[in-house]
Amino acid sequence: xxxxxxxxxxxxxxxxxxxxxxxxxxxxxxxxxGLAIASMVLGIVWIWWIGSVLAVVFGHIALSQINQHPSxxxxxxxxxGLVLGYVGLAFLVLFIIVGVSAGSGSSGY
Numbered sequence: 054x055x056x057x058x059x060x061x062x063x064x065x066x067x068x069x070x071x072x073x074x075x076x077x078x079x080x081x082x083x084x085x086x087g088l089a090i091a092s093m094v095l096g097i098v099w100i101w102w103i104g105s106v107l108a109v110v111f112g113h114i115a116l117s118q119i120n121q122h123p124s125x126x127x128x129x130x131x132x133x134g135l136v137l138g139y140v141g142l143a144f145l146v147l148f149i150i151v152g153v154s155a156g157s158g159s160s161g162y
Contacts, residue, residue, distance in 0.1 A: 081124060088115035089127030092134025096141065105141025108134045 088111045096108035112135035119125050 083124055083126050086115045086119055086125045086127040086131065088112075088118065089131035089134065091115075092138070093130040094134075096134040096137025099141050102141055102145045105138045105145065108138030109142065112138060 092108045092111035092115055095104040095111065098104050112131045115127060115131035115134070119128050119131065
């Protein structure tokens, strides 16, 4: 009695699906680098030039992190923070030069 019978296999029926007109692409979620955001904000705010110094520092660190991890965004914000930070530092140097020259010119009685 060892006859083999064809037993129907049960499972998912073969139902045709609608053609997909939109290719399914799975992209990982990209996050924005926090230091890039901080660099841009500090470059805008300045905070008595301390913000400019921190904008430059955070901008360089953010660019380094973004280059190491391509899944992070924010390169434009980091560059904007760097530019604003360097502009702020240039104004600080100009302010110091003007202050020193004005101070040395007024003491000649």
